[in-house]
Amino acid sequence: MSSYESLTTGSAVSLVKKLGLFAESETLSSREIGDGNLNYVFHIKGKEKSVIVKQALPYAKVVGESWPLTLERADIENRALRLQGKFAPDYTPKVYYSDKDLAITIMEDLSHLEIARTGFINGEDYPLIAQHTGEFIARTLYSTSDFAMGPQEKKKLQNTFCNPELCDITEGLVFTDPFFDAETNDFEEGLRPDAEKLWQDSNLKLHTAQLKRLFLTSGDALLHGDLHTGSIFASETETKIIDPEFAFYGPFGFDIAHFTANLFMNALSREDSRREPLYAHIVTVWDVFNREFTRLWKENNTEAFAKTEGYLEWLLADIFEQAAGFMGLEMIRRTIGLAHVKDLDGIEDEAARLQAKQRSLAIGARFVKERHQFTSADQLVSAFQEGLQ
Numbered sequence: 116m117s118s119y120e121s122l123t124t125g126s127a128v129s130l131v132k133k134l135g136l137f138a139e140s141e142t143l144s145s146r147e148i149g150d151g152n153l154n155y156v157f158h159i160k161g162k163e164k165s166v167i168v169k170q171a172l173p174y175a176k177v178v179g180e181s182w183p184l185t186l187e188r189a190d191i192e193n194r195a196l197r198l199q200g201k202f203a204p205d206y207t208p209k210v211y212y213s214d215k216d217l218a219i220t221i222m223e224d225l226s227h228l229e230i231a232r233t234g235f236i237n238g239e240d241y242p243l244i245a246q247h248t249g250e251f252i253a254r255t256l257y258s259t260s261d262f263a264m265g266p267q268e269k270k271k272l273q274n275t276f277c278n279p280e281l282c283d284i285t286e287g288l289v290f291t292d293p294f295f296d297a298e299t300n301d302f303e304e305g306l307r308p309d310a311e312k313l314w315q316d317s318n319l320k321l322h323t324a325q326l327k328r329l330f331l332t333s334g335d336a337l338l339h340g341d342l343h344t345g346s347i348f349a350s351e352t353e354t355k356i357i358d359p360e361f362a363f364y365g366p367f368g369f370d371i372a373h374f375t376a377n378l379f380m381n382a383l384s385r386e387d388s389r390r391e392p393l394y395a396h397i398v399t400v401w402d403v404f405n406r407e408f409t410r411l412w413k414e415n416n417t418e419a420f421a422k423t424e425g426y427l428e429w430l431l432a433d434i435f436e437q438a439a440g441f442m443g444l445e446m447i448r449r450t451i452g453l454a455h456v457k458d459l460d461g462i463e464d465e466a467a468r469l470q471a472k473q474r475s476l477a478i479g480a481r482f483v484k485e486r487h488q489f490t491s492a493d494q495l496v497s498a499f500q501e502g503l504q
């Protein structure tokens with residue numbers, strides 16, 4: 116029988132004391148700070164140290180108890196964090212404790228950093244975020260792929276990261292619902308003509324179906340699965356990637372696409388003169404990903420065809436093309452689907468907000484439909500700039 120019960124600020128304190136993370140006698144402060152869609156997050160602070168207690172709820176917090184959700188995701192997140200910590204320790208929070216029944220993970224407190232989405236909205240530029248995120252993605256993906264692990268070990272690991280319910284959320288909210296008049300969609304009335312145009316675009320639907328199939332069937336590597344700027348804690352010098360509860364074996368291009376798409380959406384919310392640092396991040400994350408993936412490929416590759424001329428170059432080009440498509444889908448779903456981004460929703464002026472969202476839809480649709488034509492991040496940035504005209 117499961118011993119699950121949801122924590123409160125008080126019971127979270129009792130738990131960390133019982134686990135010996137703090138002395139019984141110590142006075143601790145405890146606050147629920149989660150602003151995500153799915154979980155409780157308690158910040159527990161003593162005199163000299165602090166920790167984060169994250170607990171999965173048996174339903175999606177963003178919708179309520181009418182949307183039940185597996186607690187298994189806490190175990191997935193905990194195991195993904197431990198693996199990511201092995202391959203990219205500088206960019207992963209340390210895990211101190213986890214309990215499958217209670218669906219909790221106790222981890223390093225990162226509150227000296229800021230959620231990157233919030234920082235970007237407030238005008239921060241985080242000079243190292245793209246370099247760090249590119250390294251994180253290349254290392255975690257390459258290290259869990261057939262190339263690094265060999266097909267047998269990889270398949271064994273893949274079996275332990277089947278994440279059907281969370282994948283179902285992505286399959287619905289990212290790859291399906293925004294392309295139909297679905298109940299989960301959420302947009303302001305002024306966007307209805309744009310949404311309807313999109314629902315009638317059969318070419319866009321065909322491309323979306325192709326990308327959805329890729330998501331459903333490719334098992335390249337252990338993905339983070341939800342790598343938007345709200346899943347990143349950052350400062351001028353540090354970057355930590357959190358929240359891998361959507362982790363599963365999926366296509367190489369997915370994580371980098373989501374990071375890049377969220378930078379583009381922040382760029383939509385900024386004045387032209389302040390977009391340059393985001394464009395630079397987009398180019399950098401791709402440069403770093405390609406460089407790091409290539410370094411790892413050359414250092415450690417179990418594949419018989421690893422040295423076959425043109426194979427690595429073909430693969431990197433294929434990842435880029437997939438990613439351009441996934442990027443477009445992320446922009447579309449964050450604009451008219453269920454889960455929005457504050458970058459766009461927070462634009463106060465109604466006309467400016469509507470324009471930014473219309474641009475997000477149009478640029479997103481172009482990325483999806485023309486993904487085969489893009490071969491570099493510079494080209495994506497140029498296409499984005501054309502979408503601002």
Ligand code: SR1
Binds near residue numbers: 152177284285288454
């Ligand atoms: C019901 S969950 C909605 C969204 O929040 C998560 O962060 C994922 O992006 C998901 O699509």
Ligand code: MG
Binds near residue numbers: 152346358
């Ligand atoms: Mg999350």
